[in-house]
Amino acid sequence: MKYVIGLMSGTSLDGVDAALIRTDGERIAEFGVGETRDYGKAERAVLQAAVDTALAWNFQGEMPDFSAAAAVLTASHAELVEAVIAEAGLTAGQISLVGFHGQTVLHRAPAGRQQGRTCQIGDGQALADRLGVDVVYDFRSPDMAGGGQGAPLAPLYHAALVAQGQLELPLAVVNLGGVANVTWLAPDTDPIAFDTGPANGLIDAWCQQRLGTSHDSNGELAARGKIDPAALKALMKHPFFAKAPPKSLDRWDFSLDPVQHLGDADGAATLTAFTARTVAAAIDQLGQPGRILATGGGRHNPVLMRMMGEAMGVRPEAVERVGWRGDLLEAEAFAWLAARVAAGLPTSIPSTTGVSRPTCGGLIAHPRS
Numbered sequence: 001m002k003y004v005i006g007l008m009s010g011t012s013l014d015g016v017d018a019a020l021i022r023t024d025g026e027r028i029a030e031f032g033v034g035e036t037r038d039y040g041k042a043e044r045a046v047l048q049a050a051v052d053t054a055l056a057w058n059f060q061g062e063m064p065d066f067s068a069a070a071a072v073l074t075a076s077h078a079e080l081v082e083a084v085i086a087e088a089g090l091t092a093g094q095i096s097l098v099g100f101h102g103q104t105v106l107h108r109a110p111a112g113r114q115q116g117r118t119c120q121i122g123d124g125q126a127l128a129d130r131l132g133v134d135v136v137y138d139f140r141s142p143d144m145a146g147g148g149q150g151a152p153l154a155p156l157y158h159a160a161l162v163a164q165g166q167l168e169l170p171l172a173v174v175n176l177g178g179v180a181n182v183t184w185l186a187p188d189t190d191p192i193a194f195d196t197g198p199a200n201g202l203i204d205a206w207c208q209q210r211l212g213t214s215h216d217s218n219g220e221l222a223a224r225g226k227i228d229p230a231a232l233k234a235l236m237k238h239p240f241f242a243k244a245p246p247k248s249l250d251r252w253d254f255s256l257d258p259v260q261h262l263g264d265a266d267g268a269a270t271l272t273a274f275t276a277r278t279v280a281a282a283i284d285q286l287g288q289p290g291r292i293l294a295t296g297g298g299r300h301n302p303v304l305m306r307m308m309g310e311a312m313g314v315r316p317e318a319v320e321r322v323g324w325r326g327d328l329l330e331a332e333a334f335a336w337l338a339a340r341v342a343a344g345l346p347t348s349i350p351s352t353t354g355v356s357r358p359t360c361g362g363l364i365a366h367p368r369s
């Protein structure tokens with residue numbers, strides 16, 4: 001069992017999470033120190049500018065130069081890893097691997113026979129050099145090269161946690177980040193996973209646009225509003241929902257246009273209902289779970305959790321109820337996935353991403369002395 005640190009900077013651009021675990025890429029022997037480092041205003045602006053540049057590029061023509069943003073991102077990740085190592089009372093020499101997801105700035109799912117493309121910025125080699133530790137990065141490209149969606153990748157980690165905890169099946173894990181994704185676990189079948197639609201991404205954009213705040217803290221704005229049925233219907237018309245899984249999303253695939261005519265609170269209520277109903281519709285396609293576990297920042301939003309319960313007929317429970325760490329789960333996942341890459345084990349399978357065969361994804365950067 002090795003000490004591995006996983007790093008995740010999610011689509012919300014709110015910060016980077018790091019988690020230390022001890023694992024062989026199969027079992028998790030220890031859940032160690034976890035830390036979050038929020039991005040400062042300047043860092044967030046640099047990352048948002050990289051996302052805007054990527055959206056304008058859209059994989060057409062020459063790749064823009066993301067090196068300045070990648071350097072900022074890599075430095076913030078390195079600082080956090082150093083803090084985690086110190087807090088754990090370890091030295092860098094005791095860490096076998098770092099799993100470095102990077103920042104997704106653009107994601108285009110496969111369309112028909114056309115392979116998908118995804119872009120995570122971050123400099124794996126520079127991180128390995130600075131830390132003196134092997135770094136696994138670029139987790140999504142091999143899956144896409146094999147015809148997969150490149151996402152979601154946390155589902156095999158969810159399955160490992162559920163197996164290790166001997167939790168009763170069927171069970172669904174819903175990740176409520178910028179985008180929402182579900183992992184469906186039932187007896188005697190492979191895990192099924194896909195993105196279900198926006199989670200907090202549109203709500204965050206709405207709050208930024210209307211109030212200049214980063215998110216709807218505790219759903220307070222949505223709680224004061226009324227769901228607008230016509231706007232909700234318009235949101236649900238997006239062609240993504242008619243597609244069968246496997247499927248994945250870019251954080252910016254949806255627009256606020258259908259709610260622009262609404263007041264602040266009604267817009268927030270409608271967008272929150274949109275997330276709740278699209279998660280519920282996805283789970284409904286899969287079966288009736290005994291339990292729905294919610295992870296990611298959206299589980300802190302009581303209005304979203306209530307609306308999900310109403311839409312699904314089963315109240316979602318925060319993953320803390322089964323002893324998992326909802327703010328660190330994705331970082332832990334990328335630590336575990338890094339250990340799998342080092343061991344040559346699959347990080348995605350056909351039922352989680354649509355990849356043609358179980359695939360081990362990621363590149364390993366060794367420190368240059």
Ligand SMILES: Nc1ncnc2c1ncn2[C@@H]1O[C@H](COP(=O)(O)OP(=O)(O)OP(=O)(O)O)[C@@H](O)[C@H]1O
Pocket residue numbers: 009010011012013014175176177178179180200201203204214215216217218219295296297298300301302330
């Ligand atoms: N107390 C809260 N009330 C309401 N929403 C919250 C609260 N805390 C966090 N959130 C929401 O959670 C979001 C962050 O969630 P998380 O860190 O899981 O996203 P991410 O990892 O960036 O996304 P992804 O999983 O899509 O990559 C915030 O942007 C905010 O919308």
Ligand SMILES: CC(=O)N[C@H]1[C@@H]2OC[C@@H](O2)[C@@H](O)[C@@H]1O[C@H](C)C(=O)O
Pocket residue numbers: 010011104107118150151152153154155175177178179180181195248249330
């Ligand atoms: C391309 C990309 O970065 N996708 C993220 C995003 O955020 C949530 C959802 O969309 C999921 O598909 C994925 O992240 C998680 C960590 C995953 O791969 O499991």
